[in-house]
Amino acid sequence: MKIVFRWFGAGFDKITLEHIRQIPGISGVVTSLMDIPVGEVWPLERLKALQKQVEDAGLALEVIESVNIHEDIKLGVPTRDRYIEAYIQTMKHLSQIGVKVICYNFMPVLDWVRSELARPLPDGSNTMAYNHDYVMKIDPQMLSKAVGEQSNGYELPGWEPDRLKEMAATIAKYQTVTEEQYWQNIKYFLDAVIPWAEKYDVKLAIHPDDPPWPIFGLPRVINSRDNIRRFLELNNSPYNGITLCTGSLGSDRANDLPSLIREFAGEGRVHFAHVRNLKFESDKDFFESAHLSSCGSFDMFAIVKAFYDAKFCGYIRTDHGRMIWGETGRPGYGLYDRALGITYILGLWEAIDKIESY
Numbered sequence: 003m004k005i006v007f008r009w010f011g012a013g014f015d016k017i018t019l020e021h022i023r024q025i026p027g028i029s030g031v032v033t034s035l036m037d038i039p040v041g042e043v044w045p046l047e048r049l050k051a052l053q054k055q056v057e058d059a060g061l062a063l064e065v066i067e068s069v070n071i072h073e074d075i076k077l078g079v080p081t082r083d084r085y086i087e088a089y090i091q092t093m094k095h096l097s098q099i100g101v102k103v104i105c106y107n108f109m110p111v112l113d114w115v116r117s118e119l120a121r122p123l124p125d126g127s128n129t130m131a132y133n134h135d136y137v138m139k140i141d142p143q144m145l146s147k148a149v150g151e152q153s154n155g156y157e158l159p160g161w162e163p164d165r166l167k168e169m170a171a172t173i174a175k176y177q178t179v180t181e182e183q184y185w186q187n188i189k190y191f192l193d194a195v196i197p198w199a200e201k202y203d204v205k206l207a208i209h210p211d212d213p214p215w216p217i218f219g220l221p222r223v224i225n226s227r228d229n230i231r232r233f234l235e236l237n238n239s240p241y242n243g244i245t246l247c248t249g250s251l252g253s254d255r256a257n258d259l260p261s262l263i264r265e266f267a268g269e270g271r272v273h274f275a276h277v278r279n280l281k282f283e284s285d286k287d288f289f290e291s292a293h294l295s296s297c298g299s300f301d302m303f304a305i306v307k308a309f310y311d312a313k314f315c316g317y318i319r320t321d322h323g324r325m326i327w328g329e330t331g332r333p334g335y336g337l338y339d340r341a342l343g344i345t346y347i348l349g350l351w352e353a354i355d356k357i358e359s360y
């Protein structure tokens with residue numbers, strides 16, 4: 003298991019590589035080229051410069067999050083082949099700088115959804131929260147406006163202004179795509195890219211839908227044990243795997259996180275993990291709590307133990323964190339709380355490891 007930290011890149015993140023390097027136990031960063039429009043090839047020269055920057059800071063660059071999937075691939079329209087070609091070329095370039103895992107998602111139009119980006123908590127920190135009624139009643143354009151207003155001036159991945167401008171039109175295009183067709187569009191993509199992933203030795207790790215239920219009538223399919231199984235069977239290569247995000251999958255109470263980890267990590271199909279806690283306020287309402295089990299609704303010991311027992315040797319990052327100690331910045335992606343989360347996960351891991359070997 004290697005611990006990594008999401009860093010958005012110089013100019014896109016106020017957290018520096020030098021600060022990340024000081025988190026105990028860290029091995030590298032998870033990053034991306036934020037300014038490359040979705041569907042375009044990531045230039046090798048840019049990637050080499052990024053690799054040098056990260057490695058000069060004493061960190062490794064082995065995981066990319068995300069290389070986003072162009073909407074035409076998700077919609078399954080004929081122009082998808084051009085974007086798949088570009089994706090393969092980007093995978094090739096990433097392999098040339100030593101990247102081992104690419105995280106991506108197949109959520110239509112929208113990425114993750116929250117109703118609040120800075121909910122004040124009683125301890126004086128603030129965090130992201132999800133209120134189901136609010137999201138179900140709000141118009142997509144209004145939601146994107148609300149997200150924009152709460153984002154502290156950062157362009158949030160998945161909520162880029164260009165993407166949002168055309169949101170209504172893109173949502174309309176999905177009216178004719180059934181869930182079955184959507185699965186076929188995923189398979190078409192996998193069958194095209196996975197042979198190249200094998201050749202380049204880069205594993206693909208799909209991120210589950212967040213939250214794991216339909217929003218604005220759009221299909222969301224990577225959300226449960228059975229659907230993850232179906233996804234993995236679409237293409238049975240070990241290079242076709244998942245990012246096991248405890249927060250995304252765990253927001254559906256029907257998902258038993260330790261059992262999902264044991265099953266899929268045990269088979270070697272989990273290449274990357276996002277580990278965080280959340281606190282339910284009702285069946286579908288929650289806020290993102292501190293990582294400790296006692297602060298949220300998940301048993302973090304059971305989660306880490308399941309990874310340990312599965313002999314998980316992929317990459318783990320803490321996912322979102324609260325804003326604490328007066329920090330401001332990109333919602334969910336402050337330095338301090340995510341660093342505390344890493345220390346906690348490593349503490350659980352060390353304790354489990356030592357108890358196992360006594």
Ligand SMILES: [Mn+2]
Nearest residue numbers: 247250276321
């Ligand atoms: Mn996640």
